Amino acid sequence: MAQTYIGYSPDVEVLGEDEERLTAEILEIMASTNRKAFERHRHAVRDAHAKSHGFLKGELVVPELPEHLRQGLFARPATYSVVIRLSSAPGDIHSDTIPAPRGMAIKVIGVEGERLLPDDQGRLLVNIPTLSFGTIGKYRQLIGLLEKNAQNPAFLQRAMAGVARGVEHAVEALGIEPGATLKGLARDNAHLLGETYHSMAAIRFGDYIAKISAAPLSDNVRALTGKDVGAVEDATMRDLVVEHFREQGAEYQLRAQLCTDLEKMPVEDAAVLWPEDLSPHQPIATLRIPPQDAYSPARRVYGDDVLSFNPWHGIREHQPLGSIMRVRIAAYERSARYRHEMNAQPRVEPASIDAIPD
Numbered sequence: 343m344a345q346t347y348i349g350y351s352p353d354v355e356v357l358g359e360d361e362e363r364l365t366a367e368i369l370e371i372m373a374s375t376n377r378k379a380f381e382r383h384r385h386a387v388r389d390a391h392a393k394s395h396g397f398l399k400g401e402l403v404v405p406e407l408p409e410h411l412r413q414g415l416f417a418r419p420a421t422y423s424v425v426i427r428l429s430s431a432p433g434d435i436h437s438d439t440i441p442a443p444r445g446m447a448i449k450v451i452g453v454e455g456e457r458l459l460p461d462d463q464g465r466l467l468v469n470i471p472t473l474s475f476g477t478i479g480k481y482r483q484l485i486g487l488l489e490k491n492a493q494n495p496a497f498l499q500r501a502m503a504g505v506a507r508g509v510e511h512a513v514e515a516l517g518i519e520p521g522a523t524l525k526g527l528a529r530d531n532a533h534l535l536g537e538t539y540h541s542m543a544a545i546r547f548g549d550y551i552a553k554i555s556a557a558p559l560s561d562n563v564r565a566l567t568g569k570d571v572g573a574v575e576d577a578t579m580r581d582l583v584v585e586h587f588r589e590q591g592a593e594y595q596l597r598a599q600l601c602t603d604l605e606k607m608p609v610e611d612a613a614v615l616w617p618e619d620l621s622p623h624q625p626i627a628t629l630r631i632p633p634q635d636a637y638s639p640a641r642r643v644y645g646d647d648v649l650s651f652n653p654w655h656g657i658r659e660h661q662p663l664g665s666i667m668r669v670r671i672a673a674y675e676r677s678a679r680y681r682h683e684m685n686a687q688p689r690v691e692p693a694s695i696d697a698i699p700d
């Protein structure tokens with residue numbers, strides 16, 4: 343089977359002519375909306391995924407894998423400490439009554455290997471398999487659209503969820519297919535612990551190329567998949583997480599979908615869903631999360647203000663790939679630098695799991 347997987351080489355990435363200019367424009371717009379959010383809150387929040395719903399300590403258990411999956415972090419059986427931040431996608435703190443995609447950021451502590459940036463492993467996943475705005479050019483269009491509607495974020499979020507059809511038409515007018523991202527926004531009331539979270543874009547998987555996802559594994563979180571949570575209030579998502587982990591733990595399966603065809607499973611356009619019949623999601627590790635206080639005051643401050651998660655915090659064998667991933671290098675750095683500076687917080691990486699407050 344291994345011979346059918348596309349081997350990684352640097353030329354699977356194709357740099358666009360315009361990338362430098364588009365990156366500068368995207369950063370500028372994001373910085374300006376981020377400064378406005380600071381002025382409103384008098385506290386700096388993330389440029390994206392500003393609202394947290396829970397912080398979890400757990401373990402990533404890598405078993406003995408079939409040979410083709412023994413790559414990078416997954417090369418040999420091991421158990422790593424992880425810290426997870428659950429969030430909603432917008433770069434401002436809105437009520438949970440407003441639909442939003444959810445995010446799961448995973449930091450793996452104590453990974454050895456050559457670093458892309460001098461830090462630990464970051465995995466950033468969201469509960470939608472593709473990014474409609476899957477290239478840097480389309481992302482620039484999205485950011486422009488968001489900026490125009492920045493004064494009315496609640497309207498924009500609702501509109502994107504399909505409640506009002508106007509923005510969907512505006513998106514089409516911009517030449518962007520309203521794909522999985524917009525459809526995903528409509529699933530806002532599903533329980534966030536029952537969702538499957540995706541990297542959306544590709545990463546290097548040692549000798550190969552893959553998209554990564556985390557799917558509910560233990561019965562208790564599988565039972566939450568697609569479960570409507572009923573009436574939603576401002577902080578319902580946080581309450582659901584806290585309530586669950588007060589008594590129970592959870593397990594998620596980390597999976598890799600290896601690229602078998604660069605045409606049908608492109609690296610440069612994250613809007614294309616990699617077909618499962620061409621390559622299934624193969625289990626690579628288990629995330630084990632014990633019962634705990636998922637939102638103590640000390641943990642919230644540490645997780646929101648001290649920690650930063652970044653897909654480029656990782657080892658060379660798992661380098662993020664494609665234009666949407668390349669623009670993230672500067673975007674995450676700018677956002678983290680600004681909020682650490684404005685909140686007067688140290689920019690440190692946890693050397694061990696004990697650094698995360700209970």
Ligand code: HEM
Nearest residue numbers: 388389390391427445447466468542543650651673677678
């Ligand atoms: C490939 C698709 C993407 C996924 C799956 C993704 C996912 C996430 C997640 C889960 C977080 C929350 C991290 C945390 O909890 O600390 C996050 C934060 C963030 N994202 Fe993305 N993202 C994607 C693409 C992008 C792009 C294209 C940009 C901008 C060019 C971007 C900019 C940001 C920024 C600035 C932050 C906040 C960083 C910080 O202040 O620490 N993301 N993203």
